[in-house]
Amino acid sequence: MSGTAVYLDFAATTPIDPHVAEAMRSCLSPSGAFANPASIHIAGRESAALVEKARQRLADLLGADPRCLIWTSGATESDNLAITGAASFRAHRGKHLITMPTEHKAVTDTFAHLEKSGYDVTWLKPDSDGLVEIDELESQIREDTQLVSIMHVNNETGVIQDIQRIGEICRARDILFHTDAAQSVGKLPLALGELPIDLLSLTAHKFYGPQGIGALYIADRPGCRVLPIMHGGGQERRLRPGSLPVHQIVGAGTAAEIARDEMAKDIAHATALRDRLWQGIKTVPGILRNGNAEYSYAGILNVSAQGVEGESLMLGLEPVCAASGSACNSTSGESSYVLRAVGRDDALAQSAIRFSFGRTTTTADIDVAVERYRWSVDHLRSIAPLNAPGA
């Protein structure tokens, strides 16, 4: 990354913690733990021990039993395995599933695929902040409902869903509850041993670990199982075949341990940065904060501005690296489907900027973002027609 860039896109991916990088590096040499952990010789057993140590570290972060964790390539794969695998396992009992249109594409596209395969999917409309309406959820549950999937922290707006309450509703009716927690693991406290969550997806690169490694939590309780979606080996309880990437897993485990140790400090830091940023830009005329100010993860601030075009706003922000809507969505060509789902019009959704920050962000970074955002909005409005979209 350019030395002049101000990186405020932590919700897309976080920089790898130096301790994580070092732990990974130690695996990547002829004398390191490069052996296949499925091998039963001494080198393989050394690798396997590191894999299990990392699994324990991740379990400690989650307050979970390590035997409930399956290594995957990331949250997208975990979402696919959880949703498709659980729907398949429960298909003989019913084919009704529930989710929301504001989920990550890894979830919405998987449900859309199941819909085409004969499942009946209810898409819960969020309220204007993006939160699930509990009464609406309860009213949509049917006799044949088998799975509810609602994310913990929204990747675009940062709103936090009440997964405790949603899980209780599902558990009381013996419905599996899956949550995509890619944006919350390592950032918010989670105690899976106490939460009524059956399936949880996560990825390491959102909490200062490497890209390409994630996990799926599968609760150890009757009726909670998934069928594999890939075949070819017996790894990971036969649920996720393929040789395990030891260095990636070691990195994930190290990142999990650091996240657990640093979490309280990280949350306080992110809160201070978010408040500083919002204080700096909230007086921009026509600015709107997307999401819910009370129920939000502090590391994300999403704002729209009336009368400005999104791509030009992004160029005006340089050297700040933020996201136009979801980074995962920014090559699709569409304005944010999440913001449109919560009622923002196309022009406002298109002008949305997601600032996200974390452990290495400084107040100086935030001050640059404030200055560039204010300049960019003023500049674009000064050259816009009076009846420009959203003006």
Add this chain to the structure above:
Amino acid sequence: MLRVPEMIATASYNELVRRHFADPQHAGDLQENHELTLVADVSESDTGAHIEMSAGICDGTIAAMAYRIWGCPHLIAALEHVCTTLEGQPVAGLENFDSADITQELSVPVAKAGRILLLEDALATLWAHYASADN
């Protein structure tokens, strides 16, 4: 539905685009009265791009140009570039605009080349107004 450019995540802007974007000298309204003032107002529903363009004509020459724009950086730069180029030229320059040259000069990505057509529409509208007003 408004659409942001397909290339937004990887869009790169050459130096000319950056210069025009940061300092659009012709953005705004015409400052003086002219013998003839032509105005075009064009928009494109898919992206929401919107151009208001005006040209002040004196003695068959484009004496001044100005524009207002809601659009992407390449379109802003294209407008600025055209205004700079056409000022002082015979009014026929409005008719003879060729988007291929400007697309190349600004290194407009292929996926966005269609956007420059909105500029062509604006210039064609100005020319049509001139032709009907003049003559």
